[in-house]
Amino acid sequence: MNYQVNEKGYYGEFGGAWIPEMMFANIDELQKRYLEIIENDDFKTEFNSLLKDYVGRPSPLYYASRLSERYGSQIYLKREDLNHTGSHKLNNTVGQILLAQKLGKTRIIAETGAGQHGLATATVCALKGLQCVVYMGALDVKRQESNVKKMKMLGAEVVPVYSGNQTLKDATNEAMRDWISNPGDTHYIIGSVVGPHPYPDMVARFQSVISAEMKTQLLEKTGSELPARVMACVGGGSNAAGAFYHFLDHPEVELIGVEAAGKGIETKETAATLAVGTPGVLHASKTYLMQNRDGQITEPYSISAGLDYPGIGPLHAHLFKTGRARYLAATDEEVLQAVLLLTRLEGIIPALESAHALAALEKITLRPDEATVVCLSGRGDKDMQTYLDYFGY
Amino acid sequence: MNIENRINQLFRKKDRNIFSVYFTAGYPRLHDTAAIIELLEQNGVDLVEIGIPFSDPTADGPVIQRSNDAALKNGMSLELLFEQLAKVREKVRIPLALMGYFNPVYQFGVERFCRRCRETGIDGVILPDLPLEEYQEHFQPFFAENNLHNILLITPQTPDDRIRKIDAASSGFLYMVSSSSTTGTGKKVEDFHREYFERVHDLQLKNPRLIGFGISDRATFENACRYANGAIIGSAFVKSLDSSDPLEQVIARFAAEITGRR
Ligand SMILES: Cc1ncc(COP(=O)(O)O)c(C=O)c1O
Numbered sequence: 001m002n003y004q005v006n007e008k009g010y011y012g013e014f015g016g017a018w019i020p021e022m023m024f025a026n027i028d029e030l031q032k033r034y035l036e037i038i039e040n041d042d043f044k045t046e047f048n049s050l051l052k053d054y055v056g057r058p059s060p061l062y063y064a065s066r067l068s069e070r071y072g073s074q075i076y077l078k079r080e081d082l083n084h085t086g087s088h089k090l091n092n093t094v095g096q097i098l099l100a101q102k103l104g105k106t107r108i109i110a111e112t113g114a115g116q117h118g119l120a121t122a123t124v125c126a127l128k129g130l131q132c133v134v135y136m137g138a139l140d141v142k143r144q145e146s147n148v149k150k151m152k153m154l155g156a157e158v159v160p161v162y163s164g165n166q167t168l169k170d171a172t173n174e175a176m177r178d179w180i181s182n183p184g185d186t187h188y189i190i191g192s193v194v195g196p197h198p199y200p201d202m203v204a205r206f207q208s209v210i211s212a213e214m215k216t217q218l219l220e221k222t223g224s225e226l227p228a229r230v231m232a233c234v235g236g237g238s239n240a241a242g243a244f245y246h247f248l249d250h251p252e253v254e255l256i257g258v259e260a261a262g263k264g265i266e267t268k269e270t271a272a273t274l275a276v277g278t279p280g281v282l283h284a285s286k287t288y289l290m291q292n293r294d295g296q297i298t299e300p301y302s303i304s305a306g307l308d309y310p311g312i313g314p315l316h317a318h319l320f321k322t323g324r325a326r327y328l329a330a331t332d333e334e335v336l337q338a339v340l341l342l343t344r345l346e347g348i349i350p351a352l353e354s355a356h357a358l359a360a361l362e363k364i365t366l367r368p369d370e371a372t373v374v375c376l377s378g379r380g381d382k383d384m385q386t387y388l389d390y391f392g393y
Numbered sequence: 394m395n396i397e398n399r400i401n402q403l404f405r406k407k408d409r410n411i412f413s414v415y416f417t418a419g420y421p422r423l424h425d426t427a428a429i430i431e432l433l434e435q436n437g438v439d440l441v442e443i444g445i446p447f448s449d450p451t452a453d454g455p456v457i458q459r460s461n462d463a464a465l466k467n468g469m470s471l472e473l474l475f476e477q478l479a480k481v482r483e484k485v486r487i488p489l490a491l492m493g494y495f496n497p498v499y500q501f502g503v504e505r506f507c508r509r510c511r512e513t514g515i516d517g518v519i520l521p522d523l524p525l526e527e528y529q530e531h532f533q534p535f536f537a538e539n540n541l542h543n544i545l546l547i548t549p550q551t552p553d554d555r556i557r558k559i560d561a562a563s564s565g566f567l568y569m570v571s572s573s574s575t576t577g578t579g580k581k582v583e584d585f586h587r588e589y590f591e592r593v594h595d596l597q598l599k600n601p602r603l604i605g606f607g608i609s610d611r612a613t614f615e616n617a618c619r620y621a622n623g624a625i626i627g628s629a630f631v632k633s634l635d636s637s638d639p640l641e642q643v644i645a646r647f648a649a650e651i652t653g654r655r
Contacts, residue, residue, distance in 0.1 A: 020521040025550035176451040294470040295500030296448040
């Protein structure tokens with residue numbers, strides 16, 4: 001089985017570039033040039049040096065001993081929360097800002113849900129002195145206020161989006177409209193493995209550093225490069241794509257993605273696309289979507305702004321369809337319990353998104369002699385208000 | 394299926410100042426569809442584009458976004474739209490095209506959609522997010538079998554060789570997007586890409602061209618007509634429907650404003 005994108009931008013039957021003609025010139029240029037640019041030695045040197053000295057990589061692989069004890073198994077946390085700006089998102093934005101410069105672009109746009117991708121984009125724009133506009137659903141502007149303030153301090157313009165549910169999907173629509181209107185000077189830094197080809201592959205490659213490091217670190221710590229399983233939360237699916245990437249062709253490694261069940265996959269208030277969705281086309285990609293019979297996208301719900309999206313990257317659609325990866329879903333309630341558990345057992349306050357992966361530890365069988373790596377995609381600073389309200393401190 | 398497609402008939406009879414109007418089905422009220430089409434024809438419109446509303450219209454500006462949302466809230470769907478259009482050909486003779494995003498059509502079934510179009514008397518389809526390559530690889534026969542034109546877009550960024558490729562793959566007419574923008578964002582007449590219009594003109598394409606996006610009044614309409622066979626007005630018409638006056642009045646006033654006829 002092949003898990004890489006083909007020359008037309010498809011993973012099996014999913015993906016492609018279902019763009020309106022207005023985006024053709026930009027997407028065509030990216031498709032033709034992205035590999036040549038990012039595989040270039042000078043590019044790699046600069047990218048790797050920024051990952052090391054600016055992002056702070058490699059991120060530690062931490063053996064969570066008390067969590068392991070609790071589950072009677074061996075649990076490792078891939079500490080993407082320790083990256084500069086507090087999540088895995090910076091891996092991708094560092095790559096894309098270098099690419100944008102090679103393309104001669106001077107203005108950067110991005111969509112954001114939790115604000116982590118917006119923050120990571122605003123950060124690299126400050127680093128490189130490029131203009132930055134971040135689209136963010138008006139609801140998310142409210143629930144992730146601290147990230148909005150950081151983006152503004154970094155010099156980005158944050159544009160609240162009032163359409164739809166005022167969340168990530170709507171922010172993405174608006175960013176696409178901006179790009180249609182500003183095709184010349186602007187590069188759109190998409191924040192996950194979604195959107196038209198080549199974004200899913202490009203973002204997965206930038207995030208693949210996560211699993212590349214895991215292998216080396218596992219070898220050192222366990223004597224084997226391969227764990228029994230890798231678990232990650234899935235919104236669009238970029239931290240999961242990065243965490244799975246170098247294990248895709250090792251079928252003995254179980255891959256588990258965890259979606260946001262919201263109030264439960266049997267309710268309407270969910271964002272678990274693979275659990276309730278069907279194939280369709282949104283944001284220029286053919287993938288699983290939450291939609292009604294008429295093909296209208298239904299509004300997702302999750303307590304976590306970063307997973308509150310009615311689609312999923314086409315790589316994950318393919319891994320799901322072929323059975324290479326398994327996808328579970330965790331409810332808001334289960335996630336908040338997982339937040340508290342990690343906080344009290346390990347002294348780490350995780351992001352709401354990342355806690356979905358932790359919550360799924362409750363749902364699977366873990367053996368004493370197995371190593372499980374959980375991708376801890378981000379830290380909980382941005383979610384403190386939610387935590388304080390819920391736990392009542 | 395021996396009848397000539399009405400879009401071809403139109404361009405055979407008239408090659409200048411073609412007045413085309415877009416509206417969103419289900420807006421302002423759910424059951425206005427047939428009445429709007431009839432009134433547009435009565436007021437001299439040559440070609441009507443009936444918008445299939447979608448939850449996420451990424452190529453549209455605020456006015457059409459709002460009409461899409463409202464139409465969906467009103468209960469519009471593709472199934473219902475075809476029901477509403479079932480009798481439209483008893484009265485209306487001008488060509489009709491359906492315009493929308495790919496996903497609702499995909500869920501309906503592309504082949505079934507094309508068949509229903511023919512049964513209803515639809516002459517063309519405009520799906521901006523169905524790219525040329527996907528169309529050719531998967532769907533072209535369904536359109537051909539049903540005597541249906543798939544209308545493709547070109548933009549100021551489309552390179553000449555691709556314009557030629559799109560022209561070769563097109564029938565009916567080419568939808569020429571006026572400037573780099575979403576619908577209705579009203580870049581001014583002076584900002585129009587004269588260079589682009591002239592470049593496309595000089596390519597000697599086989600298909601006629603209509604210019605759309607940002608055509609909002611008589612001045613922009615006439616300007617567009619200088620460079621193409623006609624123009625398409627969307628947002629400005631949809632906005633005019635916000636009026637509380639009866640549809641008859643609103644549409645007559647709108648058409649008179651654009652064409653200068655009374
Ligand atoms: C910490 C964190 N993890 C995960 C995600 C979800 O994105 P993805 O599925 O692309 O990793 C987000 C998105 O905002 C995030 O902030």
